[in-house]
Amino acid sequence: MLAKRIIPCLDIKDGRTVKGVNFVELRDAGDPVELAKRYVLEGADELVFLDITATHEQRKTLVELVQRIAHAINIPFTVGGGIKSVADVSALLEAGADKVSVNSAAVRRPLLVNELAKEFGSQCIVVAIDAKAEKGDWFVYLNGGRLATDIQALGWSKEVEERGAGEILLTSMDHDGSKKGFAIGLTKAVSSQLHIPVIASGGAGEMAHFTAIFKEGKADAALAASIFHFGEIPIPVLKSYLNDHKIAVRI
Amino acid sequence: MKIIIIKYNAGNIQSVMNAMERLGVNPILSDDPAEIQSADRVIFPGVGEASTAMSYLRERGLDKVICGLPQPVLGICLGMQLMGSFSEENSTECLGILPARVKKLSNTAIDGSLLKVPHVGWNEVQHTDNQLFDGMPDCPFFYFVHSYAMEICESTIADTDYGKPFTSAIQCRNFYGVQFHPEKSAGVGEQLLRNFLNLQP
Numbered sequence: 023m024l025a026k027r028i029i030p031c032l033d034i035k036d037g038r039t040v041k042g043v044n045f046v047e048l049r050d051a052g053d054p055v056e057l058a059k060r061y062v063l064e065g066a067d068e069l070v071f072l073d074i075t076a077t078h079e080q081r082k083t084l085v086e087l088v089q090r091i092a093h094a095i096n097i098p099f100t101v102g103g104g105i106k107s108v109a110d111v112s113a114l115l116e117a118g119a120d121k122v123s124v125n126s127a128a129v130r131r132p133l134l135v136n137e138l139a140k141e142f143g144s145q146c147i148v149v150a151i152d153a154k155a156e157k158g159d160w161f162v163y164l165n166g167g168r169l170a171t172d173i174q175a176l177g178w179s180k181e182v183e184e185r186g187a188g189e190i191l192l193t194s195m196d197h198d199g200s201k202k203g204f205a206i207g208l209t210k211a212v213s214s215q216l217h218i219p220v221i222a223s224g225g226a227g228e229m230a231h232f233t234a235i236f237k238e239g240k241a242d243a244a245l246a247a248s249i250f251h252f253g254e255i256p257i258p259v260l261k262s263y264l265n266d267h268k269i270a271v272r273i
Numbered sequence: 274m275k276i277i278i279i280k281y282n283a284g285n286i287q288s289v290m291n292a293m294e295r296l297g298v299n300p301i302l303s304d305d306p307a308e309i310q311s312a313d314r315v316i317f318p319g320v321g322e323a324s325t326a327m328s329y330l331r332e333r334g335l336d337k338v339i340c341g342l343p344q345p346v347l348g349i350c351l352g353m354q355l356m357g358s359f360s361e362e363n364s365t366e367c368l369g370i371l372p373a374r375v376k377k378l379s380n381t382a383i384d385g386s387l388l389k390v391p392h393v394g395w396n397e398v399q400h401t402d403n404q405l406f407d408g409m410p411d412c413p414f415f416y417f418v419h420s421y422a423m424e425i426c427e428s429t430i431a432d433t434d435y436g437k438p439f440t441s442a443i444q445c446r447n448f449y450g451v452q453f454h455p456e457k458s459a460g461v462g463e464q465l466l467r468n469f470l471n472l473q474p
Contacts, residue, residue, distance in 0.1 A: 023396070023397060023434065024392065024394050024395070024396045024435060025394060025395040025396065025414060027394050027395065062459060067394070067395055092287065092288065092291055093291050093294070093295075096292060096295065096456070096457065096458070096459050096460075096462060096463060097416070097457055097458075097459050098416060098418075098454075098457045116287065118287050118288060118291060120288070120457065143320065143321060143322070144391070145320070145391055145393070145418045145419075145420075146320075188391065188393070189393065216389075217380060217387075217389055217390060218389055218391075219389050219393050219394070242389065242393075242394070243394070272395040272414040
């Protein structure tokens with residue numbers, strides 16, 4: 023049976039791992055490559071590296087870091103942050119990334135998703151969506167949650183699927199950093215209407231949150247950062263717990 | 274041991290190179306027929322689209338070179354699919370090393386439930402006691418990313434269930450193939466690559 027994936031996310035700034043609480047206060051959790059190797063040994067199914075300051079400061083993700091990661095680890099990894107063009111993606115994939123994640127640039131120019139899917143194949147194009155609940159609906163936010171739009175998250179997720187996205191990385195701005203659980207309603211709404219996998223992100227605080235997002239939220243994968251970085255929930259303990267709760271995981 | 278990775282327009286070549294280097298071997302990336310023929314082991318990687326890949330191989334005469342190789346060859350993902358006779362992906366005539374067809378994965382399971390395509394993630398591989406799987410558990414998890422898969426055939430040495438069973442590994446004489454990505458499948462993936470290098474023909 024296809025396993026539900028557990029994905030630690032490493033937020034990167036200046037080549038180091040950081041994790042923002044609601045994207046504002048940053049804490050240092052070490053060298054990305056060392057942390058990545060530790061997660062592989064613990065049984066992480068995939069890793070995501072987000073250069074969280076890239077869009078804001080108009081910087082590109084460091085290709086050298088991607089090369090170091092690609093040499094060091096033997097599981098798939100995605101790189102995101104500040105990607106705006108076919109050339110940006112080409113550089114990251116050539117450096118050894120398995121997938122790239124695009125966010126703001128896709129909203130500003132949706133045709134980018136078509137171009138990337140055509141050039142590199144849908145399998146390596148993840149579209150990240152930061153969503154926030156407002157007026158009884160969910161709306162897309164840009165630039166790491168700093169900029170509101172009037173775009174509905176459900177419609178946007180459907181559109182990027184049609185344009186060739188291979189996966190959706192769905193972050194709830196309302197839940198991110200709260201440790202009060204994933205956004206079940208939002209994730210279920212998006213996952214149920216799409217034919218591509220959805221990675222739920224934002225709000226993981228305890229193991230029961232993962233059971234809920236897989237069973238009720240219909241997520242294909244769950245992403246978290248601080249609970250893993252600071253050892254609050256070791257991945258082997260989480261997977262054993264999920265297995266006990268009849269959720270297919272790779273152990 | 275001389276290990277050649279066939280160089281063509283496929284997407285995961287660097288990942289395969291890195292995986293071999295982690296095993297302590299230094300493969301050579303080549304599209305030169307004589308060089309490929311002189312190898313002890315040949316790896317035929319592949320991420321991409323079938324018809325584009327076949328055109329590229331034919332233009333360079335690599336299709337005939339691959340089919341005529343006598344040493345152990347390992348096709349990975351698209352590389353394995355191209356060993357079949359035909360792929361539904363843009364109706365492509367493939368290498369025809371074995372008489373198997375590659376079909377688009379159905380988004381509806383046998384029980385009627387809806388499935389997501391592409392099939393992405395870690396899934397169980399039920400294998401025979403082929404040397405390729407030496408030292409592994411009965412049903413190890415490997416990492417898959419694909420929308421097309423080979424039907425179950427005489428050369429199937431492992432299958433995986435996604436809505437219904439498909440071929441996840443083959444052996445036809447000296448030609449081996451895996452639908453999953455051993456280069457991205459953590460410890461069991463490394464074991465499989467090591468087993469391929471250690472094959473006793």
